[in-house]
Amino acid sequence: MSFEYLIDPSKGPQWKGQLPGKPVPYVLRKGEGETSMLFRDLFTVLLSGDETENQFGIVTADSPAGDVIPTHSHNETHETFYVIEGKVKLFYEDAEGQKQSSLLTPGDFGYVPAGFAHAYQIVEDARMMGTLSGGFERFFQHMGTATDHATKDQPPFIPDFPRMQAAAQQHNMQFMQGFEWPDA
Amino acid sequence: MSFEYLIDPSKGPQWKGQLPGKPVPYVLRKGEGETSMLFRDLFTVLLSGDETENQFGIVTADSPAGDVIPTHSHNETHETFYVIEGKVKLFYEDAEGQKQSSLLTPGDFGYVPAGFAHAYQIVEDARMMGTLSGGFERFFQHMGTATDHATKDQPPFIPDFPRMQAAAQQHNMQFMQGFEWPDA
Numbered sequence: 153m154s155f156e157y158l159i160d161p162s163k164g165p166q167w168k169g170q171l172p173g174k175p176v177p178y179v180l181r182k183g184e185g186e187t188s189m190l191f192r193d194l195f196t197v198l199l200s201g202d203e204t205e206n207q208f209g210i211v212t213a214d215s216p217a218g219d220v221i222p223t224h225s226h227n228e229t230h231e232t233f234y235v236i237e238g239k240v241k242l243f244y245e246d247a248e249g250q251k252q253s254s255l256l257t258p259g260d261f262g263y264v265p266a267g268f269a270h271a272y273q274i275v276e277d278a279r280m281m282g283t284l285s286g287g288f289e290r291f292f293q294h295m296g297t298a299t300d301h302a303t304k305d306q307p308p309f310i311p312d313f314p315r316m317q318a319a320a321q322q323h324n325m326q327f328m329q330g331f332e333w334p335d336a
Numbered sequence: 337m338s339f340e341y342l343i344d345p346s347k348g349p350q351w352k353g354q355l356p357g358k359p360v361p362y363v364l365r366k367g368e369g370e371t372s373m374l375f376r377d378l379f380t381v382l383l384s385g386d387e388t389e390n391q392f393g394i395v396t397a398d399s400p401a402g403d404v405i406p407t408h409s410h411n412e413t414h415e416t417f418y419v420i421e422g423k424v425k426l427f428y429e430d431a432e433g434q435k436q437s438s439l440l441t442p443g444d445f446g447y448v449p450a451g452f453a454h455a456y457q458i459v460e461d462a463r464m465m466g467t468l469s470g471g472f473e474r475f476f477q478h479m480g481t482a483t484d485h486a487t488k489d490q491p492p493f494i495p496d497f498p499r500m501q502a503a504a505q506q507h508n509m510q511f512m513q514g515f516e517w518p519d520a
Contacts, residue, residue: 172431175414175449175450175451176430176431176449176452177382177428177429177430177436177446177448177449177452178445178447179438179440179445179446179447180444180445180446181427181443181444182442182444183443184440185445198416198418198445198447199416199447199467200443203447204413204449204469205414207391207392207414207469207470208391208392208414208467210416210418210445210467230359230387230388230389230391230392232382232383232394233445234355234382234394234465236420238361242363242447244361245361246360246362247356247361252361254363254403255365257366258366259365260363260364260365260366261363261364261369261382261383261394262361262362262364263361263362263363263382263387263389264361264362264385265359265360265361267359267361268360268361270361281418281465283383283392283467285388285391285392285393294514311405323434331519333507
């Protein structure tokens with residue numbers, strides 16, 4: 153396992169430049185893309201706003217079962233949750249301000265537009281795909297850390313609080329400490 | 337199987353109004369969404385531009401193995417191809433104008449932005465997910481026909497040429513008759 157770029161950031165990560173950075177066609181094999189670890193989850197950017205005139209980006213998340221992630225909301229980012237494998241419980245505030253939850257299994261789809269509090273919990277090891285308003289897709293590598301390895305089975309990365317806050321500010325979102333979900 | 341809405345379009349289809357039509361949170365179970373048949377393929381709209389301020393829409397396609405679909409290009413629509421099940425051969429013109437093809441298997445991802453000729457062939461029965469620039473997601477129901485049944489195992493819908501042309505014009509794309517792929 154190589155963490156050279158953590159010692160000398162100018163060296164990498166290896167995936168640097170894998171996405172074209174402009175609107176041209178390309179193909180990625182499973183596991184390819186911009187990989188990063190955030191907590192125990194592997195995030196892989198398959199497409200960024202740089203390729204879509206900032207319309208949208210696409211990320212997959214490979215995640216082990218765990219606790220509910222911190223509740224948050226985005227000021228301008230719309231976000232989808234499509235479950236490919238495993239089970240994910242999605243928590244969200246609905247249009248009437250009611251707190252909802254829904255257990256998503258493979259093939260199920262959730263949508264949370266800008267301005268709505270939400271969180272999720274990986275109930276069984278899961279693979280999810282998310283489409284996001286362009287630019288947000290790189291949040292995960294900014295709050296997490298770049299990695300060359302396309303597996304979640306590697307050392308976790310636990311950001312400190314200033315790093316979390318900096319990533320949240322950069323990506324126009326806020327964590328909502330103290331927000332409770334009835335059936336979490 | 338009910339085709340009542342084909343006799344009286346004011347009656348349906350049953351899924352009418354299933355998507356909220358504005359940016360609010362919601363969940364769909366596998367099989368839910370705006371379903372339509374186009375040729376032998378079932379297309380399901382999970383999210384439309386109406387929910388995303390026209391940033392993007394999301395569609396799944398459940399398709400039997402078959403021939404290469406007609407080559408086409410979009411004037412303003414960016415389009416992704418993510419293979420969930422099966423095998424799909426993607427044909428595309430690359431940034432250098434070279435004709436490329438790539439066999440995509442589950443977990444593989446292809447991207448074709450506006451302005452590039454492309455086509456695909458379902459090599460083995462497949463389920464794909466596509467994210468599209470907002471608005472294009474309803475192309476499939478305009479060129480195809482709405483259906484209440486979330487399965488591709490139902491009568492195919494073969495559009496006539498005027499219907500194909502009308503849908504293409506409405507969605508700002510063109511078919512490229514006579515365009516050949518070397519390894520199609």
